[in-house]
Amino acid sequence: MELFIQQLVSGISIGAIYSLLAVGYALVYSVYNFTNWAFDGFMAFGAFMAFTGITSLFMPFWLAALLSIVLTVILSVGTEKLAYNPLRVRKAPRLFMMISAMGVNLATVNIINLIYGGTFRKFPVDNLQPIFIKGVSIGRMDLMAGGISFGVLALLWIFLYRTKWGLGIRASSIDILTASLMGINNNAVAMIVFAITGVLSSVAGVFYGIKYAVFPMMGVVTIKAMIASIVGGLGSLPAAIVGSMILGILETLVSGYISSTYRDLFSFLFLIIILLFFPNGLMGKSSDEKL
Secondary structure (H helix, E strand, O other): OHHEEEEHHHHHHHHHEEEEEHHHHHHHHHHHHOOOOOHHHHHHHHHHHHHHHOOOOOOOOHOOOOOOHHHHHHHHHHHHHHHHHHHHHHOOOHHHHHHHHHHHHHHHHHHHHHHHHHHHHHHOOOOOEEEEEOOOOEEHHHHHHHHHHHHHHHHHHHHHHHHHHHHHHHHHHHHHHHHHHOOOHHHHHHHHHHHHHHHHHHHHHHHHHHHHOOOOHHHHHHHHHHHHHHHOOOOOOOOOOHHHHHHHHHHHHHHOOHHHHHHHHHHHHHHHHHHHHHHOOOOOOOOOHHH
C-alpha cells in the first residue's frame, strides 16, 4: 500500500508537469488550429536558462527561474512574430505553420547542443529531505513541482475566465475572424497566447530538469504532453489537465509495478485504446466549445 501511495504522489507530480505543456498545446491549437512543435525547444531552453542563472550567474533559484521565464517568453513571442505571423498574414495552410514550428524546434535544440554540449547535467539545487507519513516517503520537490504547477494553471484559469483579454482569447478560439470583426486585436491575442505558452514551457522545463536531468533533448518529453492533450480532448484546457494526470499516474504505476522499460509502450497503447473508443478524447468537445 505504501508503494502505491508513493507511486501515486510521484504520478501526480509528473502529471502536473505534463499538464503545463498539454495546456500550452491545447491553447495554441484552440486558437490557431495547429500544433506548436517548437515546445520541445522552448522547454529545453527554459531549463538551460535557469541552469545557467544558477551555475554561471550565481543567482538564487527563484531569481534564476524568473530569468528563465522572461527569456523563454521572449523566445516564444519572437517565434510567433518571425515564424508564425507571416504565415498567418498570408493565410498559409496550417501544415506550413507546423513545419515552421519544427524548424524552430530543431534550430533551438541544436543551438543549445552547440553551446552546452550533449551531456546530462544535474540541476544545482539543494537535496531536500523527503517527508515521511506513516512509512510513505513523499519527495518535497515533487510536492513543490505539483504545487507550483497547479498554482500556475489556476492563475491561467483566472486569467482566461475572469479577465477581458481572457474573454478575447476564448472568443478567438471559437472564430478568430469573427472575433477580429468584433474589435479583438488578433496580434495582441497572439502575443498573449505565446507569452503564456512561454511561461508554461519554462516552468515545466525547470521542474522536469530538477526531477530528472538537464540536457538538450529533454524536450522530447513534450510528446507525452501531446498524448495527454489528445487523450483528454484536444482543444480543451480542463481535458488536457485530466489527460495529463491520468498519463502521469499510469506511467509511474507501470514503472513501479512492471518496468520503466515499458513505460512509453503503455503510454502509446493507452492513446490508441482511447482513440478507438473515444475519437475526440475522454472529454472531447465540438469545435465551437473549445477552451
